[in-house]
Amino acid sequence: MKHTAILTLEQAACAARRRVCTGGVAVGALLAGLGSAALFAPMLLGWSLAAILMVSFALYGGAQLAAYWETEPDRRSPWTLLGGLALMGFAGFALWTAFATPYGGAALIATLASAVAFFTVVQGISQVITFSEMRRRGTPGTGWVLAGGLLNLAAGNLIELQPLAGWLAVSTVWGIYLMLSGLALAAESLSDHRGCCADT
Numbered sequence: 618m619k620h621t622a623i624l625t626l627e628q629a630a631c632a633a634r635r636r637v638c639t640g641g642v643a644v645g646a647l648l649a650g651l652g653s654a655a656l657f658a659p660m661l662l663g664w665s666l667a668a669i670l671m672v673s674f675a676l677y678g679g680a681q682l683a684a685y686w687e688t689e690p691d692r693r694s695p696w697t698l699l700g701g702l703a704l705m706g707f708a709g710f711a712l713w714t715a716f717a718t719p720y721g722g723a724a725l726i727a728t729l730a731s732a733v734a735f736f737t738v739v740q741g742i743s744q745v746i747t748f749s750e751m752r753r754r755g756t757p758g759t760g761w762v763l764a765g766g767l768l769n770l771a772a773g774n775l776i777e778l779q780p781l782a783g784w785l786a787v788s789t790v791w792g793i794y795l796m797l798s799g800l801a802l803a804a805e806s807l808s809d810h811r812g813c814c815a816d817t
Contacts, residue, residue, distance in 0.1 A: 641806030648799030656792025659785050663726040668715065670729065671708040678704030723781060730780035733787060734773045741769030 654662045681701030685693055711728060715721035744766030751759045776783030 639806075642803050645799040645801070645803030645806060648795050648802065650799070652792045652795030652797070652799055654792070655788045655795060659788035659792070660722070660726060662788060663729055663784050664715075664722045667725040667729040668712070670732075671711045671715075671725070674704045675708035675712075678702070678706075678708065726784055727780035730776055730784035730787070734776035734780070734783065736773075737769050737776065738773035741766045741771075741773060744769060 651662075678701040681697050681704065685697045685701060688694075688697075711725060715725040718724070744762055748759050748763040748766060751762060776787065
């Protein structure tokens, strides 16, 4: 009876490991596919991401407008109304330019690249501020924080100067990173699966 219970527990554990391995392989394949798209079709991926973002902005703006109208009149905030209108207006204009003009797709990707550049610069500024605080406290390793901040500032400004070329560079780096991460995750999951099968 005890031996049967141990076998049943081992079989359940092995089945759980197989499910985890299958999920790992699926996620690894998805990451590798995204990485391949970013590496070999950066403009298509950029256009798709930008379109998804713009539709998301429009939906979020619509949700803000709905929340504004559903709120009691004495508790309504004009900033909610302005934010919703601004998001819907920006998203609608960006999507209209993407579909109505021959170079709209490039403009949409340039907008996405400019957003990436903005957040990269903000991250660089944050790292430089963190560097100054760490240096004041005498924390070791502050040079790496400063180097990362300066690199982010330089990369953000370069992307902003040439958005399309910057997007190609960023997409290439992301593509290589995602492909390698996906392949590593899939290989690790498959090796765990083989170990599980060998144990049984």
